[in-house]
Amino acid sequence: xxxxxFKKDRSxxxxxxxxxxxxxxxxxxxxxxxxxxxxxxxGGDILSVTLNVKIISNQxxxxxxxxxxxxxxxxxxxxxxNTTITFVSDIxxxxxxxxxxxxxxxxxxxxxxxxxxxxxxxxxNGGNRLSDYEWVAFYSNSAYTxxxxxxxxxxxxxxxxxxxDNLLFKLGYCIANSSDGLSSSDRYGAYLAPTxxxxxxxxxxxxxxxxNPQLSTIDPRNSLDNDIITVNFDGGVASTDLDNAAQVxxxxxxxxxxxxxxxxxVQTDKTKMTSLGLNRWQKDIWPRSLxxxxxxxxxxxxxxxFTDASGNKKxxxxxxxxxxxxxxxxx
Amino acid sequence: xxxILLFFVLALITGFYACKPERLIVPSEPVKNVAGSWQIIKAxxxxxxxxxxxxxxxxxxxxxDSSYSIDSLVPFIVNxxxxxxxxxxxxxFFLSFKPTDSAAKTSQLLYPVVNGQRNIIITFSPGxxxxxxxxxxxxxx
Numbered sequence: 070x071x072x073x074x075f076k077k078d079r080s081x082x083x084x085x086x087x088x089x090x091x092x093x094x095x096x097x098x099x100x101x102x103x104x105x106x107x108x109x110x111x112g113g114d115i116l117s118v119t120l121n122v123k124i125i126s127n128q129x130x131x132x133x134x135x136x137x138x139x140x141x142x143x144x145x146x147x148x149x150x151n152t153t154i155t156f157v158s159d160i161x162x163x164x165x166x167x168x169x170x171x172x173x174x175x176x177x178x179x180x181x182x183x184x185x186x187x188x189x190x191x192x193x194n195g196g197n198r199l200s201d202y203e204w205v206a207f208y209s210n211s212a213y214t215x216x217x218x219x220x221x222x223x224x225x226x227x228x229x230x231x232x233x234d235n236l237l238f239k240l241g242y243c244i245a246n247s248s249d250g251l252s253s254s255d256r257y258g259a260y261l262a263p264t265x266x267x268x269x270x271x272x273x274x275x276x277x278x279x280x281n282p283q284l285s286t287i288d289p290r291n292s293l294d295n296d297i298i299t300v301n302f303d304g305g306v307a308s309t310d311l312d313n314a315a316q317v318x319x320x321x322x323x324x325x326x327x328x329x330x331x332x333x334x335v336q337t338d339k340t341k342m343t344s345l346g347l348n349r350w351q352k353d354i355w356p357r358s359l360x361x362x363x364x365x366x367x368x369x370x371x372x373x374x375f376t377d378a379s380g381n382k383k384x385x386x387x388x389x390x391x392x393x394x395x396x397x398x399x400x
Numbered sequence: 401x402x403x404i405l406l407f408f409v410l411a412l413i414t415g416f417y418a419c420k421p422e423r424l425i426v427p428s429e430p431v432k433n434v435a436g437s438w439q440i441i442k443a444x445x446x447x448x449x450x451x452x453x454x455x456x457x458x459x460x461x462x463x464x465d466s467s468y469s470i471d472s473l474v475p476f477i478v479n480x481x482x483x484x485x486x487x488x489x490x491x492x493f494f495l496s497f498k499p500t501d502s503a504a505k506t507s508q509l510l511y512p513v514v515n516g517q518r519n520i521i522i523t524f525s526p527g528x529x530x531x532x533x534x535x536x537x538x539x540x541x
């Protein structure tokens with residue numbers, strides 16, 4: 070009796086263990102082996118990028134292929150005329166088309182999140198220091214079946230129209246499928262720009278630098294004089310004359326669309342900045358009020374410095390003598 | 401037997417008269433009243449809370465029967481006085497401001513009661529349309 074029971078327990082235990090092993094090793098591994106991407110393009114040109122991808126599966130699965138790009142919002146990559154993504158692979162014939170995943174579509178295993186939010190949460194900002202970047206995700210138009218013991222390569226071709234803006238950005242890419250989402254790291258592949266690399270668009274206008282810490286930024290990056298804008302001074306980025314300043318003030322000049330020069334460079338409550346600690350300072354201003362604009366005046370841009378309480382110590386762009394600049398415009 | 405029958409008949413008659421038709425009064429939704437002076441108790445820009453970072457404290461918007469007026473202007477849905485309307489006075493979803501000298505601006509409206517106090521929540525873009533501001537207004541004392 071005892072002998073029989075013991076045998077039964079043993080086989081049950083092996084069935085459980087066997088099942089667990091099966092669970093652990095079932096996977097659809099997707100990796101970006103390498104990418105081909107230029108170091109820079111001219112503003113307004115098409116950026117061509119190639120992703121060399123490997124897919125290893127040991128389960129039968131039918132899914133759509135997902136490719137996502139991490140790009141500056143100014144490129145408006147989600148507009149169909151701006152981005153084209155296709156791929157070829159060992160298991161398909163001819164270039165396979167892909168289409169933008171409609172806004173709001175829940176990602177698989179994403180707890181209701183859409184793909185851009187899911188990608189941002191899981192993979193992050195790729196090292197971009199300004200907030201107006203976005204993940205833009207595409208599904209293949211067709212679903213494909215892979216069977217257990219699939220091992221094949223694919224080449225993804227990405228064509229993106231850049232905007233005319235002068236910018237430095239850390240591009241990123243992700244591949245996944247419509248069944249697994251980003252549920253575990255062996256089910257998707259990501260490529261983020263290495264630490265010291267930065268993609269450049271040689272364009273026009275103020276440089277939008279996502280890569281390097283900035284002495285000063287203004288948020289939102291796109292605004293008009295009737296917005297409330299946040300002027301930031303990060304004295305922690307480099308040693309400046311304001312290193313030990315007990316109080317920092319904004320010294321700004323508004324230039325109107327008709328060429329009026331309106332300086333507000335006084336050290337009063339109007340321009341007094343708030344300390345965020347660690348040599349970082351911040352001031353929220355309403356330009357129409359700060360520069361006392363009349364109904365017919367509109368600001369084209371701002372030129373500004375940061376000063377100490379005496380106004381004598383002044384920090385400008387690149388810690389130099391020229392001012393920081395900000396242009397009032399919407400996207 | 402006759403007594404029992406009589407009892408039942410009497411009970412039946414009483415029963416009939418006991419039931420009175422209930423006149424249902426359809427409850428009517430009260431017209432939303434915004435008359436008075438309102439101040440900003442919370443302000444966000446693109447989700448960032450600016451309430452304590454920028455001085456909104458002096459701002460007032462006064463609503464009367466059909467007009468509004470603004471004191472101590474801050475970035476707002478409109479910057480001149482004029483007329484206001486709800487899309488529906490009983491069930492408002494939108495609040496419209498029509499300054500005397502320019503086109504009307506309309507905001508989606510939230511009108512919750514929070515801690516026993518009526519709030520008005522409006523959403524608008526005073527500058528670039530991609531910058532979204534949300535103000536929570538409460539009656540000023």
